[in-house]
Amino acid sequence: MLIVHVQVRVLPGMESAFIEATRANASASILEPGIARFDVVRHRDDPTRFILVEVYRDAEAPLRHKETAHYATWRDTVAPMMAEPRSSVKLDAIFPDPAKF
Amino acid sequence: MLIVHVQVRVLPGMESAFIEATRANASASILEPGIARFDVVRHRDDPTRFILVEVYRDAEAPLRHKETAHYATWRDTVAPMMAEPRSSVKLDAIFPDPAKF
Numbered sequence: 001m002l003i004v005h006v007q008v009r010v011l012p013g014m015e016s017a018f019i020e021a022t023r024a025n026a027s028a029s030i031l032e033p034g035i036a037r038f039d040v041v042r043h044r045d046d047p048t049r050f051i052l053v054e055v056y057r058d059a060e061a062p063l064r065h066k067e068t069a070h071y072a073t074w075r076d077t078v079a080p081m082m083a084e085p086r087s088s089v090k091l092d093a094i095f096p097d098p099a100k101f
Numbered sequence: 102m103l104i105v106h107v108q109v110r111v112l113p114g115m116e117s118a119f120i121e122a123t124r125a126n127a128s129a130s131i132l133e134p135g136i137a138r139f140d141v142v143r144h145r146d147d148p149t150r151f152i153l154v155e156v157y158r159d160a161e162a163p164l165r166h167k168e169t170a171h172y173a174t175w176r177d178t179v180a181p182m183m184a185e186p187r188s189s190v191k192l193d194a195i196f197p198d199p200a201k202f
Contacts, residue, residue: 002145023195030197044103089146093140093141
């Protein structure tokens with residue numbers, strides 16, 4: 001299991017368009033067999049900041065995700081909305097057990 | 102619904118003790134009616150860094166959580182393990198729907 005938190009900051013005014021594109025990507029991503037969760041959350045004190053909480057079942061799943069059409073569509077759609085490059089951190093599950101994610 | 106990400110950095114050598122105390126707290130916390138998830142994840146590139154991913158069902162749930170005995174035990178147990186003060190950010194769910202967290 002591999003968990004990835006992706007930090008996103010969008011340009012002011014791009015929030016709704018980013019949410020629409022990101023919901024579409026998340027909805028398709030959670031259907032991938034290698035993806036256990038694909039949560040999208042938004043900073044309460046800064047509505048231009050979001051975090052994607054991606055939970056992959058195995059080490060190869062992130063690469064397979066990036067080969068999907070929905071990922072490519074999302075990447076290209078949101079590219080002009082970014083206020084800064086996205087950053088990400090890789091994490092391991094401590095609790096709960098991986099099967100419960 | 103309110104999501105809180107708590108950033109933790111422990112002193113080198115305190116990792117196992119922190120994990121033990123934090124698993125105990127998380128196991129009890131997910132039994133609280135106001136808590137939907139209480140995930141604990143660890144940075145892959147820095148094993149002294151952890152994130153608590155806390156998903157509360159309502160605005161009062163964080164306060165009720167901090168009134169529990171398991172929270173007080175955890176707070177006091179891990180206090181000497183901290184390398185720096187914990188920081189947290191409040192977030193709102195964008196995807197999936199709150200009921201699916």
